[in-house]
Amino acid sequence: xxxxxxxxxxxxxxGRVVRLAQGDYARxxxxxxxxxxxxxxxxxQGASWLHLVDxxxxxxGGYTLVALVQGASAAGLQxxxxxxxxxxxxxxxxxxxxxxxVVIGSLAVREPDVVLAWLDEFGAERITVALDARxxxxxxxxxxxxxxxxxxxxxxxxxxxxxxxxxxxxxLCTDIGRDGMLSGPNVDLYDHLRVLAPQLRVQASGGxxxxxxxxxxxxxxxxxxxxGRALLEGRFDVAGALAC
Numbered sequence: 426x427x428x429x430x431x432x433x434x435x436x437x438x439x440g441r442v443v444r445l446a447q448g449d450y451a452r453x454x455x456x457x458x459x460x461x462x463x464x465x466x467x468x469x470q471g472a473s474w475l476h477l478v479d480x481x482x483x484x485x486g487g488y489t490l491v492a493l494v495q496g497a498s499a500a501g502l503q504x505x506x507x508x509x510x511x512x513x514x515x516x517x518x519x520x521x522x523x524x525x526x527v528v529i530g531s532l533a534v535r536e537p538d539v540v541l542a543w544l545d546e547f548g549a550e551r552i553t554v555a556l557d558a559r560x561x562x563x564x565x566x567x568x569x570x571x572x573x574x575x576x577x578x579x580x581x582x583x584x585x586x587x588x589x590x591x592x593x594x595x596x597l598c599t600d601i602g603r604d605g606m607l608s609g610p611n612v613d614l615y616d617h618l619r620v621l622a623p624q625l626r627v628q629a630s631g632g633x634x635x636x637x638x639x640x641x642x643x644x645x646x647x648x649x650x651x652x653g654r655a656l657l658e659g660r661f662d663v664a665g666a667l668a669c
Contacts, residue, residue, distance in 0.1 A: 482509025
């Protein structure tokens, strides 16, 4: 079985650690005022990666977590981070701060040609494309943007295939309907992506509630899994997830 990576997640809004239910900014739960302290705790537990999201920038643009990236990187964490990435300068600034990968979401949906050019320039190991999906009434996986508040009109299957054919390596796919809901990851979605584009290293995200969910994602062929609310609420810890 190929390498499987755990990505403890820290979502930051107004300087606080928060989680949103199904991407809804009006349904926020706060978990603390010190994101760096939480990142360092994850590192002590054995985490090698951190998934860091700037929720303010995801809506307004202008990535604001450079200092947090620097602090987490100094502690030995490899940081995958995004939120509000709108330009090449944003990508360069985040990488210069010490991030291992830049996550590009809304722009990857709205302007794939731009992101494909960055993929060529920075390399497949420095870019993670986030295609966050919500299933419509007809079963199609649609890709909302702007903090999941606007329908882009794009469809997951077509865009994931395009990126895979262009050399994308890391795809983060969140089932928005399960994000922050502790309802279990959508294994059918990840199985669909594995068949659709087997060359992609897919990171599962949304709904993780127990260690069995981590095992299932790995067995399903995902390359990694993002762990958010379940860690924050103590349902299990990083050390336990690594052990399983």
